[in-house]
Amino acid sequence: MRMPMCEACGDSGNRDMAVEHVVVRSNDRVCEGVGLMVLEAPATASKVRPGQFVHLRIASDREFMLRRPFSVHRAHGGTLEILYQVLGRGTRAMSLTQREDRMDLIGPLGHGWDIPDGLTHALLVAGGLGAAPLGMLAEELARRGVAATVVMGAPTGERLVARDLFERVARRVEACTDDGSAGEKGFVTVATHRLLDEGGFDMVYACGPEVMAKAVAGQAFEAGVACQVSLERLMACGIGVCLSCVVATVNGQKRACVDGPVFDAREVSWDVSEIPPRH
Numbered sequence: 325m326r327m328p329m330c331e332a333c334g335d336s337g338n339r340d341m342a343v344e345h346v347v348v349r350s351n352d353r354v355c356e357g358v359g360l361m362v363l364e365a366p367a368t369a370s371k372v373r374p375g376q377f378v379h380l381r382i383a384s385d386r387e388f389m390l391r392r393p394f395s396v397h398r399a400h401g402g403t404l405e406i407l408y409q410v411l412g413r414g415t416r417a418m419s420l421t422q423r424e425d426r427m428d429l430i431g432p433l434g435h436g437w438d439i440p441d442g443l444t445h446a447l448l449v450a451g452g453l454g455a456a457p458l459g460m461l462a463e464e465l466a467r468r469g470v471a472a473t474v475v476m477g478a479p480t481g482e483r484l485v486a487r488d489l490f491e492r493v494a495r496r497v498e499a500c501t502d503d504g505s506a507g508e509k510g511f512v513t514v515a516t517h518r519l520l521d522e523g524g525f526d527m528v529y530a531c532g533p534e535v536m537a538k539a540v541a542g543q544a545f546e547a548g549v550a551c552q553v554s555l556e557r558l559m560a561c562g563i564g565v566c567l568s569c570v571v572a573t574v575n576g577q578k579r580a581c582v583d584g585p586v587f588d589a590r591e592v593s594w595d596v597s598e599i600p601p602r603h
C-alpha cells in the first residue's frame with residue numbers, strides 16, 4: 325500500500341515509501357544485547373538506498389502502536405538486514421521474534437548518504453551501533469570502485485559489530501576499543517585524527533554517538549574534507565508530520581525523518597542541536 329504524501333508540508337523526501345507486510349527470515353544474537361534480524365521485504369529491499377531507514381511495527385497489539393525507526397544495514401535478494409541494540413520494550417520484543425513471525429514496516433524512509441561522482445577514497449567512521457547504516461554504504465562504495473577505510477569503535481572487541489562485512493569490502497579497517505581488547509585502545513577520534521592528517525580522503529561518513537559525530541565533523545572540517553553524519557532523533561510519525569525529530573541547522577530546523585537522517589556536517593548547528601540519549 326503506498327502512503328499518501330502530505331500536501332501541506334510539500335515533502336520532497338520519502339516519495340518511494342509504502343507500507344510493506346514482512347516476514348522474519350532469521351533473528352540471531354550478534355553479541356550481548358545486539359541482534360541481527362533478516363526480513364523478507366522485497367518491495368522495500370528493491371528501492372532502499374544506503375543510509376535510509378524503515379519504521380517498523382514490531383507487533384500488532386496496542387503496546388506497539390508506535391513504530392520504531394531502524395537503519396537498513398544491508399539489502400539483498402529481497403531481504404533487509406536490521407542490526408539492532410536491545411534498549412527498551414520494543415527492541416526487547418524484537419529480540420524474541422522468531423522465523424516466520426510477521427510485522428509491517430513503512431519504508432524506505434529518509435535522505436541517505438550522498439555518494440558524489442568522482443569520489444576516490446572515503447573514510448567511514450562507526451561508533452558502536454553506528455555501524456548499522458554504514459554497512460550498505462560500504463558495499464555500494466565497493467561496487468562503484470571507491471576505496472573505503474573504516475574506523476570502528478566499541479567498548480570491547482566482541483562489540484565491534486559488522487567488522488566481518490567491513491573487512492570484506494573495505495581497503496582497510498581500524499578498530500578502537502575502550503578496554504584495548506581489540507585494535508587500538510581508546511576513542512575512534514584518535515584514529516580518525518591520525519588518518520585525516522595522513523590525507524588522501526575526499527569524503528567522511530560518520531554515525532555513532534553525537535559527541536563522536538561532532539568531533540569527527542570538526543576534524544574533517546580542519547582537514548578540508550567534506551563530511552556527512554547520520555543523526556538519530558526520537559521519532560513518532562517518521563514521515564515528516566509530527567516534528568518530534570527536529571535537528572537544528574544553519575538553515576533552520578530540519579526533520580531528521582525526511583531531511584535526514586543524513587546531513588552535511590557543515591549544515592548542523594552542533595552547539596544547539598539536541599543530543600539525545602544514545603547507545
Ligand SMILES: Cc1cc2nc3c(=O)[nH]c(=O)nc-3n(C[C@H](O)[C@H](O)[C@H](O)COP(=O)(O)OP(=O)(O)OC[C@H]3O[C@@H](n4cnc5c(N)ncnc54)[C@H](O)[C@@H]3O)c2cc1C
Binds near residue numbers: 394408411453556
Ligand atoms: C533514523 C534512525 C535509525 C536508527 N537505526 C537504528 C539501528 O539501525 N539500530 C538500532 O539498534 N537502533 C537504531 N535506532 C534507534 C532505535 O530506533 C531505538 O533504539 C529504538 O526505537 C528503541 O526502541 P525501544 O522500544 O526498545 O526503546 P524505548 O523503550 O522506546 O526507549 C529505550 C531507550 O532508548 C532511547 N531511544 C528510543 N528511541 C530512540 C531513538 N530513536 N534514538 C535514540 N535513542 C532512542 C530512549 O530515550 C530510552 O532511553 C535508530 C533511530 C533512528 C531515528
Ligand code: FES
Binds near residue numbers: 560
Ligand atoms: S518523526 Fe514526525 S516529523 Fe519526523
